[in-house]
Amino acid sequence: MADEKVKPRRGRPKTMTDEARREAIVAVAEALFAAKGFVGTSTDEIAARCKISKQTLYRIFPCKTDLFGAVVDVHRMRMIDLGDGYDDLPLGQALAKIFMIDLDQRAYELRAAFLRAAHVESFSEPQLREILRCRGGYKARADLKSWLDRQCVNGRLVIKDTDRAAHMLMDTFAGSMVFDALGGFGWASREERIAHFKQCIDIFLKGALPDQY
Template sequence: MESDAKPRRGRPKAMSDEKRREQIVQTAEKLFVRKGYAGTCTHEIATKCKISKQTLYRIFPGKLDVFVAVVEAHRLKMIDFGDGYDDLPLEQALARMFMIDMDQANYEVRAGFLRTANMESLQHPQLREILRHHGGQKALDGLTEWLDKQCGKGRLVIANTRRAARMLLDSFTGAVFLDALGGFSWADREERIAHFKQCIDIFLHGALPHEPSDA
């Protein structure tokens, strides 16, 4: 005789701490963009993630630790060194590195966090130090190292790679920050991409007319 009893459901598979950490960081980033660091509380982060505050505090001791993790993750949305892109032309390598073709939704989150974090850092010195150490400084170090490598391969000739790296970061992060302050003023994604392509072109080739080569 067949039993009509329904099979018992097992307990739902627990999310690993690594996945839970990623979920918390993604959720916190959106809350920081919308409400600011000061306006976001750990209770709200935990509620949005559908976890207890105890679970949140087990992974992140406090809200400042969450902010550090968001800054680290955000840096990877601003500049991605990948595998070095050694097999790509420099124009394509820089375009990929700065992710100039990012879709609009992710671009706005990226720009929004950059705006919010930098504005709030004016009132909160601890945030300013976190942004410098975990964001800008690491990006500058990584880009300087990449430019040094390209010079070593003979692909670029740059007298001071650190200054060149700072100029590149200013061109990209500065434009994103100012765009966020202005309410995303580029007409569309294509216009944004065209702007950054021109930044790359001028960085690599300059703006002066080239001397005609002798035949």
């Protein structure tokens, strides 16, 4: 009949690309690993949180260790952000951006909690320790060393051993975050945390001895 309403035809439901689904799975896994640890997190729980089947999960990540490695890769980029190199910024500002010291509290706590949980668990899980070394700390340190090397070539820094300097910076920032997470996040405020890291950067760049020394 002419006046009969025609129901709109439903289109095909939008499907998520594998890349987008991969990112979503990694984000969920990172939060679960930070809260419950690698061993304490099941693939059933990850799949359920992502609202996907385990078959889909295993198609993208054949095993939980592969997923842990992907989380470490993403986490490394949240530990240091070299951006475009920040060569046009004063060194203090550049290092502050590289270590993202002005993160909001929620993002900072997730970053610190994952770092704490992963490193604590790595003592009893050798495969995790190897992933953290190769795809986490060593890679981040190598990237930071390259940045320090370039600053030395450009005459902005004078450092005899840039690998040790990169190691020291990683220990300063990552170590502070781990201890903070172990203590239940003890900074009185985000501003206090930022002030602490700014002073770490200042001491690294200028030293602590008076000029006459």
